[in-house]
Amino acid sequence: xxxxxxxxxxxxxxxxxxxxxxxxxxxxxxxxxxxxxxxxxxxxxxxxxxxxxxxxxxxxxxxxxxxxxxxxxxxxxxxxxxxxxxxxxxxxxxxxxxxxxxxxxxxxxxxxxxxxxxxxxxxxxxxxxxxxxxxxxxxxxxxxxxxxxxxxxxxxxxxxxxxxxxxxxxxxxxxxxxxxxxxxxxxxxxxxxxxxxxxxxxxxxxxxxxxxxxxxxxxxxxxxxxxxxxxxxxxxxxxxxxxxxxxxxxxxxxxxxxxxxxxxxxxxxxxxxxxxxxxxxxxxxxxxxxxxxxxxxxxxxxxxxxxxxxxxxxxxxxxxxxxxxxxxxxxxxxxxxxxxxxxxxxxxxxxxxxxxxxxxxxxxxxxxxxxxxxxxxxxxxxxxxxxxxxxxxxxxxxxxxxxxxxxxxxxxxxxxxxxxxxxxxxxxxxxxxxxxxxxxxxxxxxxxx
Numbered sequence: 001x002x003x004x005x006x007x008x009x010x011x012x013x014x015x016x017x018x019x020x021x022x023x024x025x026x027x028x029x030x031x032x033x034x035x036x037x038x039x040x041x042x043x044x045x046x047x048x049x050x051x052x053x054x055x056x057x058x059x060x061x062x063x064x065x066x067x068x069x070x071x072x073x074x075x076x077x078x079x080x081x082x083x084x085x086x087x088x089x090x091x092x093x094x095x096x097x098x099x100x101x102x103x104x105x106x107x108x109x110x111x112x113x114x115x116x117x118x119x120x121x122x123x124x125x126x127x128x129x130x131x132x133x134x135x136x137x138x139x140x141x142x143x144x145x146x147x148x149x150x151x152x153x154x155x156x157x158x159x160x161x162x163x164x165x166x167x168x169x170x171x172x173x174x175x176x177x178x179x180x181x182x183x184x185x186x187x188x189x190x191x192x193x194x195x196x197x198x199x200x201x202x203x204x205x206x207x208x209x210x211x212x213x214x215x216x217x218x219x220x221x222x223x224x225x226x227x228x229x230x231x232x233x234x235x236x237x238x239x240x241x242x243x244x245x246x247x248x249x250x251x252x253x254x255x256x257x258x259x260x261x262x263x264x265x266x267x268x269x270x271x272x273x274x275x276x277x278x279x280x281x282x283x284x285x286x287x288x289x290x291x292x293x294x295x296x297x298x299x300x301x302x303x304x305x306x307x308x309x310x311x312x313x314x315x316x317x318x319x320x321x322x323x324x325x326x327x328x329x330x331x332x333x334x335x336x337x338x339x340x341x342x343x344x345x346x347x348x349x350x351x352x353x354x355x356x357x358x359x360x361x362x363x364x365x366x367x368x369x370x371x372x373x374x375x376x377x378x379x380x381x382x383x384x385x386x387x388x389x390x391x392x393x394x395x396x397x398x399x400x401x402x403x404x405x406x407x408x409x410x411x412x413x414x415x416x417x418x419x420x421x422x423x424x425x426x427x428x429x430x431x432x433x434x435x436x437x438x439x440x441x442x443x444x445x446x447x448x449x
Contacts, residue, residue, distance in 0.1 A: 030057045070415045070435050074427030077380035084287040085343045093325035104321045123331040128271045130299035136317035142283040142296030147179035149311040154206025155182040159192035162211040191223040207240040231278030240280040245269050247288035256339025264387040291344030292330035293323045358428045359394040365440030371395040377429045393425040398447040407446040
């Protein structure tokens with residue numbers, strides 16, 4: 001195309017494009033930009049095809065839309081893929097709350113206004129042994145609310161070994177500064193004793209804070225201060241003791257699993273045990289700790305919870321009805337003895353033989369050699385760093401790993417695998433068995449092309 005007069009009109013270009021679900025207003029703007037870009041190119045003596053330019057941008061935006069993706073990477077709580085898949089019953093509850101009206105803040109007994117989440121809070125107290133509970137949008141929000149509501153203008157001692165940073169540039173010191181509290185670093189990176197906290201306590205101390213370093217471990221010559229000692233010290237100074245458990249366990253004994261706590265999770269703090277040790281307030285994650293929807297949960301002292309509930313920050317962080325419904329059903333499952341059915345724990349519990357049998361069938365369906373290798377899956381989302389669970393994988397070597405990996409991403413639904421030592425590896429621990437046939441079919445097409 002060398003003549004500016006041959007450039008298409010916006011309407012005619014839009015009519016030729018494959019737009020999928022993109023709104024017409026966006027497609028029109030893309031078409032207009034493509035024609036403008038082509039015009040500039042032609043004036044500069046370069047060839048430019050507005051149809052190709054526009055279609056490329058439409059394809060890029062279409063791929064950005066949220067869509068179902070199959071996780072065959074062996075990372076259970078894959079942050080980039082949405083972390084914990086919730087149970088179908090929890091999802092159904094969220095849908096029901098989202099498509100219609102609900103009694104989210106209405107007391108059906110009295111016919112008057114009710115409190116959001118009262119029933120959910122009762123479930124949380126039953127599951128954790130806490131006096132009271134409250135739920136906000138995520139765990140960072142729960143900690144921010146706690147610091148701003150209980151310690152603004154005061155100082156908060158924290159072990160140097162617990163000054164965490166997690167994905168998305170979240171840094172504890174920055175969060176504390178934003179909440180209006182002053183960080184007092186105590187101890188050293190690898191050793192912090194109760195005496196270090198005691199030496200930092202003064203008239204400005206608003207609370208003691210312990211943070212579970214869920215995405216790293218300090219090993220070797222290390223020492224941590226026991227929760228019970230911190231709780232006793234805080235009580236003696238009449239300041240609250242708060243433990244940000246984040247992504248530990250609801251209960252260290254994992255009573256919802258037939259064989260108890262998996263080896264890779266031993267040593268993770270349990271919310272119930274942390275409260276029993278005298279902690280005044282525990283904050284934890286609804287997705288990383290429970291395998292439920294994203295939420296931040298506060299459990300502990302009724303007096304502290306009530307104070308935080310009344311904070312204007314709490315209003316800004318409240319969860320919506322769909323999340324509340326899904327989280328409610330998730331807690332009901334734990335309390336009804338069905339915690340093992342929650343997708344995260346169901347994936348954890350899949351046996352080696354079950355996974356090997358499925359991998360062989362996928363290989364047969366794909367027409368590739370059943371090269372089954374021993375490997376490991378990860379909890380993910382910064383949880384239990386360094387700890388893995390044995391999980392066999394299928395190694396596919398018929399074509400270069402990069403080509404296969406990219407081809408799997410182009411499938412619909414897309415399949416995310418992993419690459420190692422020049423091989424494409426598929427881990428079915430994180431794949432619903434109903435998706436095995438799709439993986440096999442896509443692999444067969446890729447390997448035959």
